[in-house]
Amino acid sequence: MSLEKVFRRIDSDRDEYIQRCQELLRQPSVSGDREDVYRCAKMVRDMIMETGAQAELVPVEGEGNPVVYGKLLSLGAHRTITAYQMYDTQPVGELDKWTSPPFEAKILEGKIVARGAINSKGTLVAELMAIKALREVAGVPVNIVFTFDGEEEIGSWQLRRLLKEHPEKMLKAEAEWCPSTFSTAHRDTRIILGGKGCIDLQLVCDHSRGPIHSSCAPVVENPAWRLVWTLESMRGEDGRITIDGFYDNIKDPEPGDRELLEKLAEAGEEEKMKMQWGVKGFMHSLHGVNLIHAYMFEPTLTINGFQSGYVGPAAYTINPAWAKANMDIRLVPGMDADDVWDKVKAHLKRRGFTDVEVNLNGWKANAHRSPADTRIVAAHRAAIKDLSFNESLIYPMSGGTSPSMYYTAPPLRMVSASSGSDGMPPHFAHAPNEWIGVEEFITTVKMCTAFLWEYGNL
Amino acid sequence: MSLEKVFRRIDSDRDEYIQRCQELLRQPSVSGDREDVYRCAKMVRDMIMETGAQAELVPVEGEGNPVVYGKLLSLGAHRTITAYQMYDTQPVGELDKWTSPPFEAKILEGKIVARGAINSKGTLVAELMAIKALREVAGVPVNIVFTFDGEEEIGSWQLRRLLKEHPEKMLKAEAEWCPSTFSTAHRDTRIILGGKGCIDLQLVCDHSRGPIHSSCAPVVENPAWRLVWTLESMRGEDGRITIDGFYDNIKDPEPGDRELLEKLAEAGEEEKMKMQWGVKGFMHSLHGVNLIHAYMFEPTLTINGFQSGYVGPAAYTINPAWAKANMDIRLVPGMDADDVWDKVKAHLKRRGFTDVEVNLNGWKANAHRSPADTRIVAAHRAAIKDLSFNESLIYPMSGGTSPSMYYTAPPLRMVSASSGSDGMPPHFAHAPNEWIGVEEFITTVKMCTAFLWEYGNL
Structure with missing residues (x-):
């Protein structure tokens, strides 16, 4: 041969x-x-x-x-x-x-x-x-x-x-x-x-002024609070993404996928995930096939970072000038990146977060x-x-x-x-x-x- | 003389x-x-x-x-x-x-x-x-x-x-x-x-691991989301502080205060506040006596800063390791700083934010x-x-x-x-x-x- x-x-x-x-x-x-x-x-x-x-x-x-x-x-x-x-x-x-x-x-x-x-x-x-x-x-x-x-x-x-x-x-x-x-x-x-699709985005709430002494708090809006409320409006404490229509159009896994997941579970995938990420367990007590299923087939809205004002060890009592958050959205088959992007923008508008700007920060691409x-x-x-x-x-x-x-x-x-x-x-x-x-x-x-x-x- | x-x-x-x-x-x-x-x-x-x-x-x-x-x-x-x-x-x-x-x-x-x-x-x-x-x-x-x-x-x-x-x-x-x-x-x-009293505090949600690739998002908890939900649980989109009992015990202004506020309004305090802070207007369309009253007699919960992960110009798709927020609470007469501090701690516990630590970061003192x-x-x-x-x-x-x-x-x-x-x-x-x-x-x-x-x- x-x-x-x-x-x-x-x-x-x-x-x-x-x-x-x-x-x-x-x-x-x-x-x-x-x-x-x-x-x-x-x-x-x-x-x-x-x-x-x-x-x-x-x-x-x-x-x-x-x-x-x-x-x-x-x-x-x-x-x-x-x-x-x-x-x-x-x-x-x-x-x-x-x-x-x-x-x-x-x-x-x-x-x-x-x-x-x-x-x-x-x-x-x-x-x-x-x-x-x-x-x-x-x-x-x-x-x-x-x-x-x-x-x-x-x-x-x-x-x-x-x-x-x-x-x-x-x-x-x-x-x-x-x-x-x-x-x-x-x-x-x-x-x-x-592989999942991805949209990388940045939310910015900039009140176009300097930081102000926090005594102004009863009467001057705070961009950090605005951003907290914006973020919370997009994903609830139960982890569910609350952007209208976000979960529409998601395709079911292919026939045979369940069997593949069962094989992965048997082969110890759960332990591998723990090792790889250095965690002791998973959210919502997920384990076994359900854990692997969630990992592969659930779309996500993730905060990659946020920043505003001062977070050092001393008290610095200001009302910050701006707040930013970087996020990624992972898309599963059936979801369309352009459509999801439009839904994010519509959500901010409908919920009255007109002082929060959303910018594309990297990928805007579908799953394959x-x-x-x-x-x-x-x-x-x-x-x-x-x-x-x-x-x-x-x-x-x-x-x-x-x-x-x-x-x-x-x-x-x-x-x-x-x-x-x-x-x-x-x-x-x-x-x-x-x-x-x-x-x-x-x-x-x-x-x-x-x-x-x-x-x-x- | x-x-x-x-x-x-x-x-x-x-x-x-x-x-x-x-x-x-x-x-x-x-x-x-x-x-x-x-x-x-x-x-x-x-x-x-x-x-x-x-x-x-x-x-x-x-x-x-x-x-x-x-x-x-x-x-x-x-x-x-x-x-x-x-x-x-x-x-x-x-x-x-x-x-x-x-x-x-x-x-x-x-x-x-x-x-x-x-x-x-x-x-x-x-x-x-x-x-x-x-x-x-x-x-x-x-x-x-x-x-x-x-x-x-x-x-x-x-x-x-x-x-x-x-x-x-x-x-x-x-x-x-x-x-x-x-x-x-x-x-x-x-x-x-x-003058108002003040409590300076820091909230920390540290999941004691490194940043993880954000593909883990469906199954691994994100401290930035946890902190967003914690903050949102403390103050709603209408600005009202939702910590149980926060507004209890507040004393009414002294007799004669209304008259003092009216004099301040007549003397152009509103314009002075705009100039001092570099803002064009105030929250909730506040103006005149009501504006000055809110400024002086309303207690506040202010985000002085928050930070987690990466917020630069490029996509850096991580699930961050920790999130922090610095805050101040301004207290008005009648409120007791020790009592409010206890209420903050009780709130976090009752709302299940047991992974969020709260630390004193400066003042814990009453109004005078x-x-x-x-x-x-x-x-x-x-x-x-x-x-x-x-x-x-x-x-x-x-x-x-x-x-x-x-x-x-x-x-x-x-x-x-x-x-x-x-x-x-x-x-x-x-x-x-x-x-x-x-x-x-x-x-x-x-x-x-x-x-x-x-x-x-x-």
């Missing part, structure tokens, strides 16, 4: 692959550092071309970082997929908390330590090395369109534009492919079929959901079997939001399913000492070759 | 008095700078002794700054008053915003510019120079107990202890005397008969109120007439809180009334370029002599 030969090639070329990974990690690409980002984009373009593909930087419209776009047409391949990866990263944060400098990509105890190692330049290189190895040994049995994002950390605006305005550039791709890494130690994996019986799911499962990992648990939805939604929504309507070990153990994405394991990286290269092999040959 | 002679002495010695004022202002006494504060306390003690009084620094118990205590017993004086002043100041803030360094006490365009000039070392020196001038020319017709506070800006803890534990040190003082400054340009004055027909009011009015200022407007209450409450409450039960031009025009207390006018300082010296003269001879 040719796949074994490809694995042997990967084992013999492993040092080269690891060096290529370190090379890309040594090129900083923090989203806001334009020159670095362009240098990194060109390296990525060249690395795509080494797989035999055509590649280019899509010119930027307005502000932004380029999408690295490419296409690999393989002789005899009948199917096409679109590969998503990101090459931008978060800032490095506090330098003195890094054991090894964030752009040295030093190998320490089997781990490559660098900003972007796990999120997600390490995976990006693994994917490209997989294609290269496959091509050199056995041929790539699937056509691949590359859409590598330079703005994942800041909103993916250029990618959204490309996908919306140039669907023809996706050729006839039927699925979006975005693997994660595979832990060699852990050997458990997840396949995730969907692909069926469980797709070729991409089958290919992920087969690849996982090829590498003797434990059988994947299937997650109908994730609680988070991902760029997959841009591929699965009109005009593209692709299917999607992501697969990986999901950050087990924690790899410090966004934090100091971010890392990817050397063996993990090589295993991910193999998992990517297996996936492409299975996708083309299933 | 001997008062004229005293005024002439003040005019001839004015340069010396101004220098003494500059001298005290040149000695920094920011409340937290212990060595500076002690140096200043000793200067104040010596300045008191120059009036012929005995004076000492009251030893500090625990943490704190000393009270400068003194007594001046005058031959033939039948009445005793207690003088309150403060000698500590706020920090200087942003140095580069000062036109003249804050401890140079430079005279610029007729103004002495220094931290503490108006709040309140300028007045303190004016008071002492008045006693000195009076003593040198005509004798002081009243016994004076000095209680000069080194902690006004940080809670007056040592003063409270002295008054509570050693009421006998106040001798037989019947009134607390705390004049303000008198604007030579403005010539309007206020006499204020009372003295009648309008006291000797101290008569002496203030007579002094104002002696200096040909416009007839004083009488304010039954202030919306703010002052240390006068410690003198008027048991065990002392003194009466109190403060008088002055009340910061017209703004003197930048607590801000850069704080100042006291040179003529204003001299006029304040005269007003203090006139007050003491009238108090002893009425």
Whole structure:
């Protein structure tokens, strides 16, 4: 079987692959550092071309970082997929908390330590090395369109534009492919079929004056109180969201989802959630299948932060000048982000909070959901079997939001399913000492070759 | 009339008095700078002794700054008053915003510019120079107990202890005397008969974990929401405070107060309030007598600030770890601070906000109120007439809180009334370029002599 030969090639070329990974990690690409980002984009373009593909930087419209776009047409391949990866990263944060400098990509105890190692330049290189190895040994049995994002950390605006305005550039791709890494130690994996939509918003109540001595309180309105009442009008003490029509149009889970949730419950998902978030229990005594169901299928309205006036240790008796709250709304399938956005604005107006402004602060995007019986799911499962990992648990939805939604929504309507070990153990994405394991990286290269092999040959 | 002679002495010695004022202002006494504060306390003690009084620094118990205590017993004086002043100041803030360094006490365009000039070392020196001038020319017709506070800006803890534990040190003082400054340009004055009580508190909802990715929102409690609901449970959208029993025991205004409020309304108090606070109008369409009545006689629950999570310009989708709010409660006569404090705690418990902690953050003190027909009011009015200022407007209450409450409450039960031009025009207390006018300082010296003269001879 040719796949074994490809694995042997990967084992013999492993040092080269690891060096290529370190090379890309040594090129900083923090989203806001334009020159670095362009240098990194060109390296990525060249690395795509080494797989035999055509590649280019899509010119930027307005502000932004380029999408690295490419296409690999393989002789005899009948199917096409679109590969998503990101090459931008978060800032490095506090330098003195890094054991090894964030752009040295030093190998320490089997781990490559660098900003972007796990999120997600390490995976990006693994994917490209997989294609290269496959091509050199056995041929790539699937056509691949590359859409590598330079703005994942800041909103993916250029990618959204490309996908919306140039669907023809996706050729006839039927699925979006975005693997994660595979832990060699852990050997458990997840396949995730969907993700929630998200609206990021900010409420501002600014009374356009300075802070006033709080003796004025009986007669001058207080923006902090106004914002408290606004927030309370949107979600009651029982947790129910009270924006008119908020829960309309929500679709029921797909047939078969209940069974998937039961499997997750049996596999100890509840304990994993506790560990991951550092909590002892959950709201409303939720547990078991109901807990997982709520996590995946309930829309939410979350306060990410609020601020007004002074909260230090001493009394500072003022009536503040303004109050702000940042919030996110997570949307489940069936809800329309534009419609929910209109409902939020209508609610504020109807409830008389005309002194509270609402602004979009990030995403305004719908949930996405692909069926469980797709070729991409089958290919992920087969690849996982090829590498003797434990059988994947299937997650109908994730609680988070991902760029997959841009591929699965009109005009593209692709299917999607992501697969990986999901950050087990924690790899410090966004934090100091971010890392990817050397063996993990090589295993991910193999998992990517297996996936492409299975996708083309299933 | 001997008062004229005293005024002439003040005019001839004015340069010396101004220098003494500059001298005290040149000695920094920011409340937290212990060595500076002690140096200043000793200067104040010596300045008191120059009036012929005995004076000492009251030893500090625990943490704190000393009270400068003194007594001046005058031959033939039948009445005793207690003088309150403060000698500590706020920090200087942003140095580069000062036109003249804050401890140079430079005279610029007729103004002495220094931290503490108006709040309140300028007045303190004016008071002492008045006693000195009076003593040198005509004798002081009243016994004076000095209680000069080194902690006004940080809670007056040592003063409270002295008054509570050693009421006998106040001798037989019947009134607390705390004049303000008198604007030579403005010539309007206020006499204020009372002040609200205050409770400074902090609510904390800390879920003892880090911030979590907001995908957890359907199942993990959010402390920011908990605090919003807690706050909303305490005060409704109509502004009414909904803590059980909060409005119990409130005393009606005194007979005659309505008439005082009508006079204030006629004198344009509404416009003054708009100017002072930089607002165009007031809540609930309040105006005229009703506006002033609400300002003086309504208790309040004010959010001074709240904070939780992230409120920056980008989306940062977290479920925050904790939320805090600082608040003040202003109490009107009849309300008991200890009782209201208990009611706040009982409210949180009864409403199930057991994850919200409440801490005292400053004052917990009652309102104070003295009648309008006291000797101290008569002496203030007579002094104002002696200096040909416009007839004083009488304010039954202030919306703010002052240390006068410690003198008027048991065990002392003194009466109190403060008088002055009340910061017209703004003197930048607590801000850069704080100042006291040179003529204003001299006029304040005269007003203090006139007050003491009238108090002893009425």
